[in-house]
Amino acid sequence: MIDMRVRVGSLVFDNPLLAASGTYGFGREMSEFYRLDRLGGIVTKAVTREPRIGNPPHRIAETAGGMLNAVGLQNPGIDSVLRDELPWLLKQHVPVVVNIAGRDLSDYVVLTDNLVGSGISAVELNLSCPNVKTGCMAIGSEPDLIEAVTRACKRVADVPVWVKLTPNVTHIGDMAKAAEAGGADAISLINTLLGMRIDIRTRRPVIKNNTGGYSGPGVFPVALRMVHECSQAVRIPVVGIGGIHTAEGVIEMMLAGASAVQIGTANLIDPYAMPDILDALPGLLTELGAEAMAALTGAVQPWQEGAR
Amino acid sequence: MIDMRVRVGSLVFDNPLLAASGTYGFGREMSEFYRLDRLGGIVTKAVTREPRIGNPPHRIAETAGGMLNAVGLQNPGIDSVLRDELPWLLKQHVPVVVNIAGRDLSDYVVLTDNLVGSGISAVELNLSCPNVKTGCMAIGSEPDLIEAVTRACKRVADVPVWVKLTPNVTHIGDMAKAAEAGGADAISLINTLLGMRIDIRTRRPVIKNNTGGYSGPGVFPVALRMVHECSQAVRIPVVGIGGIHTAEGVIEMMLAGASAVQIGTANLIDPYAMPDILDALPGLLTELGAEAMAALTGAVQPWQEGAR
Amino acid sequence: MTMNARLKETAHVTGIEWLDSENALLRLNAPEAARLAQPGQFVLLAAGQMLNRPFGVALTDPDAGMVTVGIKKVGIGTGALLDLEQGSAIRLLGPFGHGFSLDNVNRAYVIGGGTGIFPLLFLLHVLRSRGVETFAGCGFRTLQQALLQEDFSDVSDQYLTACESGGGDVSGTAVDALDALYLGHGRTERTRVFACGPIPMLRAVNRWCETHDVAAECSFEARMGCGFGICRGCAVPVLKAGALDYDRCCVEGPVFDRRLIAWEALS
Amino acid sequence: MTMNARLKETAHVTGIEWLDSENALLRLNAPEAARLAQPGQFVLLAAGQMLNRPFGVALTDPDAGMVTVGIKKVGIGTGALLDLEQGSAIRLLGPFGHGFSLDNVNRAYVIGGGTGIFPLLFLLHVLRSRGVETFAGCGFRTLQQALLQEDFSDVSDQYLTACESGGGDVSGTAVDALDALYLGHGRTERTRVFACGPIPMLRAVNRWCETHDVAAECSFEARMGCGFGICRGCAVPVLKAGALDYDRCCVEGPVFDRRLIAWEALS
Ligand SMILES: Cc1cc2nc3c(=O)[nH]c(=O)nc-3n(C[C@H](O)[C@H](O)[C@H](O)COP(=O)(O)OP(=O)(O)OC[C@H]3O[C@@H](n4cnc5c(N)ncnc54)[C@H](O)[C@@H]3O)c2cc1C
Ligand SMILES: Cc1cc2nc3c(=O)[nH]c(=O)nc-3n(C[C@H](O)[C@H](O)[C@H](O)COP(=O)(O)OP(=O)(O)OC[C@H]3O[C@@H](n4cnc5c(N)ncnc54)[C@H](O)[C@@H]3O)c2cc1C
Ligand SMILES: Cc1cc2nc3c(=O)[nH]c(=O)nc-3n(C[C@H](O)[C@H](O)[C@H](O)COP(=O)(O)O)c2cc1C
Ligand SMILES: Cc1cc2nc3c(=O)[nH]c(=O)nc-3n(C[C@H](O)[C@H](O)[C@H](O)COP(=O)(O)O)c2cc1C
């Protein structure tokens, strides 16, 4: 029997597979396909203080290796989420992490505060969405701001605070360190790479927002490199995200330093992606001679310089 | 008749397709497949002051959407290149751009100086290779250093100086501006995204250098976004590179703001990639109602905010 | 959706019937979808690309386990689907989406254009079987481009083609066909227009319905990420308490009551 | 390479002959490659992935325009190639690389292991046709894993199998087969060892050749980017004037004189 449990700081998950924010809604639609309690956990769509209608369409485009999106944080706002979504979701016997997005520090604090006592497992600070004008990625590319927002949220939170980082930076390790300095319980990464496509016939960007966030298998090598880099830079756990579509991808991300992973785009392509990966994992671990999922975290053996 | 010529500053190329550095050697091997004078131009493999043997193998790995490489600037050094490679290449009736890489400012200046009078069309400062410890990307992620190196090289160069930028930065526009401030005649981008893959059986990075540069179709949306961003940030021409494998990709990159493009990984997959794209371009331009390639540069019409 | 259905199956191509050089009916053996699909719903087909492609269900034969979709070749995914060989297996997800309302209607004006005509065939079949009076009108640029005329005639009390270049039963657009049909048959208390087609057509149908004060349900297309409600990619602009909002084409749609749509925000 | 050849053609699968559950001979109609290939050279096959996959040429029939490669299924690309159906068209590039030297040899010891045995078959055929004495030895883990025994016997003056688990003609590795063959036949002035197989085998062959002071040519594998010399991905460590350097497996190799190799740098 393979022990599939993983630990992210003080939290224990039955298995390392969490649904990534924005690619699982608030779980309701997915519960039509399978029981949500199969998953390690669910990270909700980003929640903001006020309801947001999001960006005008087109919001989606396919591209080699993945897709672009610029949904623009469409969500019903924290009040509605607390009232209409979380009570249902928390009854599904699966740990819930709420992803929150704000324009400034006070938005994040208010949102964290609103979630106190809600019964969720963790708050994920979305300091990385590339599809809105203010907040999010603008905060997540400045170490000082990351640290300040994290510290302020930690002060009010009654659950672990995860900080979700953007890959669109020069030194990802510095961002991780800033989150750690602010008291983050874990970091999660990557959010999407900022990308663009143009329709050569209309000469218009294919996405109304002009740019969009690039996700899917094509971002995997960048995500893996950053997860590895961050796991070397900080002592807090790292949740690995980006381009994971297979059981092999889960293992690779764990080896790189992830304590758990999130699955995003794969859910859009096949609603059974996560249960299918879960089904494949024990056999793969056995084949690899591993007895416990958690033992894989950071078990990569980098080549030493001058090695042959 | 479609006018395929493009202009990059003072240079005119017969067509917009240049071979990208490191994916075409010094042209000799490719001349076995077709006449090099078909191309708009050729950018050589990076040249350093001393010969470099490069990184130990494995240097290459495939990944969804492309490949990783960590060749590590293997090249015979500037003296040998001037003696053994350039005389032959310059006889092929195709404009030659020499890509140079150094550990510090003085390396770049010496290399630029060595190339004075050599008959090449431009020097491309490789401030972006991610696979070496010093110089290159380390310089290319600091605007001050970009500006200083560019200015110093401009002082000695007798041909236009292009600055090749790395995508592994937070604000690509700032890097472009630094190159412009230093007097660059053009910028070219992107070099590879820094990535990593791990062999889950051996638990070793698949590349001996641990990390490698990610190239191929999967980087296209990132490259396109950055080319567009830079073309808005500076007045000097932008040479678009990254994930171009089709005639459509060439057009899309030109629309985004490129004055010419470079083709990299596509050459490795099919030695006839560039002539095949060239053959496809006139028909595609006709279909799009365009009469001159150069007219496409920057012709994208971004959506205005609040547009529907 | 229902917890009892997987809403995912391996469909087998039983045939491709070309209607002209661009459009074809793709016949699939997909018993679950055949059993569950309602008019106006769509299925997602894996088309060799990353994202699945949505297609309105054009016909079902639950007993034979058959689902037919009409496909126009517009790009790489539709091209790949129409290159499939008989017997090929492809992943099918669905049926998904909110289809046409079939209750409280006894007279239906069914108006289509472009690829929008395909799902209307299914709708007409079901309306017919429920004893609803069916008047159908489809717009084509030229008569040569008219598709499925016989099939439509078979399931309509009256069927008119409209061609902009003349030659059809009516000269003009699908709305001119609607107008002609309405002139002939008028309205009952429970009359409804059902429309599926390009946005300019839907917009014109809406205007016509406003003028004539007739209820209408319009089926929309949107660029989809998932197709089953989790990504919010498929935004359709709607009015909620007078304010702009975005509903999901794949869950709240693809069929919307025309009065819900924020027509000015549609591009 | 020559300017007259495109070195790119559409090859057609004429058959796949499975040798055991993992290894098969893939027979291709590829007239240009069949005409040009020399023993030790390889072709690149498009295998459904981005990068092409290199395979040593295992046999040619220039008159019939046929090229055969032996493939062991180790991953996604080799799996896809061996799933091809008869008649399928695939892109073939090549032949590329520096093959075995065939001049100045009158006695050849041909030593193989793993997938390295495939290209040696072609070598043996050509050596034979040139009147060279050929002694071949192949190492397998078990006798059950032995492949192509008859084919090798047919083109060798003597052929020995070596199995680590016993049961072969020789107990041990391919080098033990070499040793046994050499014991029986010894050397002429123009004796050469030709070896192709995994690195531990090549390393052992090199050591043996050093001890016995025999010339050897070893064929190497390297992870390739392009396969025709432009990317410098396929580094093989060599010694140039005593210093470490990297040659290209695809241009200077895959066959190297054993004395050129930086054996200590090989992993
Ligand atoms: C609810 C719904 C029902 C549909 N029903 C049908 C149908 O019954 N028959 C039919 O032929 N088509 C239908 N479509 C449209 C069909 O999904 C697209 O034509 C198809 O996805 C294009 O795929 P492609 O790979 O060939 O195009 P691509 O190569 O991806 O793109 C080619 C062009 O197709 C258009 N396109 C791409 N994706 C979509 C999309 N998701 N929706 C609309 N247009 C798109 C774009 O203009 C694009 O430029 C429906 C779409 C929706 C949303
Ligand atoms: C000059 C040369 C000649 C070769 N001749 C033969 C031959 O005659 N018959 C044969 O079966 N194989 C031969 N190979 C090896 C063959 O190219 C690889 O097995 C093949 O590329 C693997 O592709 P894949 O997609 O199945 O493996 P992947 O799914 O990409 O990887 C599976 C494993 O295969 C190995 N591998 C991947 N790429 C290569 C590569 N380029 N070279 C070596 N190992 C690799 C790695 O260990 C990897 O972990 C040769 C290789 C070279 C360089
Ligand atoms: C349609 C879509 C919507 C997303 N919305 C959010 C979001 O609301 N908050 C967030 O932190 N990340 C969001 N993301 C990013 C994902 O959570 C994830 O970080 C990213 O897609 C990379 O993982 P993947 O390659 O597995 O998709 C979104 C991604 C997609 C594709
Ligand atoms: C094998 C390989 C070697 C490369 N070597 C160099 C180099 O020497 N100098 C350089 O500036 N860029 C080098 N590059 C980067 C390419 O020139 C190009 O910027 C990058 O690959 C993106 O383009 P592509 O997606 O078309 O390959 C190399 C890329 C590859 C794949």
Ligand code: FES
């Ligand atoms: S397509 Fe994902 S929510 Fe509709």
Ligand code: FES
């Ligand atoms: S594989 Fe590219 S140089 Fe050998």
